[in-house]
Amino acid sequence: EVQLVESGGALVKPGGSLRLSCVASGFTFNNAWLSWVRQAPGKGLEWVGRIKSRSDGGTTNYATPVRGRFTISRDDSKNTVFLQMDSLKTEDAGMYFCTTGTNLLWIDFWGRGTLVTVSS
């Protein structure tokens, strides 16, 4: 059974930083591409970014609103993917989901999410 367990969400002030983690199990993590998707309170889903598997280059791509402020990385030895969030803005608040799939064209599996609050 595929499991994605996020952690690290917290209350942070505007301009601050936060690092989210996602521990995965139930599939071959080394071969997986992983993405982060967020959801502001009462709003829709928004793709944040993605990291490829190391065998596919390990490269990342980000949505325009977070590019230059957020960084995705992975530790295959720990089956963990990270989302480093810097220069946080109030509009970055919301639930952050770790996701993966068998195909880059859609999302097969979602974690339960971790809540980020950005407020002074």
Add this chain to the structure above:
Amino acid sequence: SFDLTQPPSLSVSPGQTATITCSGDNLGNRFASWYQQRPGQSPVQVIYQDSERPSGIPERFSGSNSGTTATLTISGTQAVDEAVYYCQAWDSSTEVVFGGGTKLTVL
């Protein structure tokens, strides 16, 4: 940028057919997927690759995609189907793109 448009809400009576649409430029040339999100829960994939149903998803869920519109159909809608439904497609520049979501009310 590539955008997907969904109606904000839809109401159906139990047992009726719910049809949720998702529109985008040449969407029929891309694969569309659908996700169900119940209140307080994570999204769950109900349709992928336009019309494929994941294991465990009831047969009453079906999908199609042609032209500029993808459609999620729920036949014999049940109270448990009340949720927000999101369509999604992939774009070469922005990668994963979601529609704004359709809140399905079963009453």
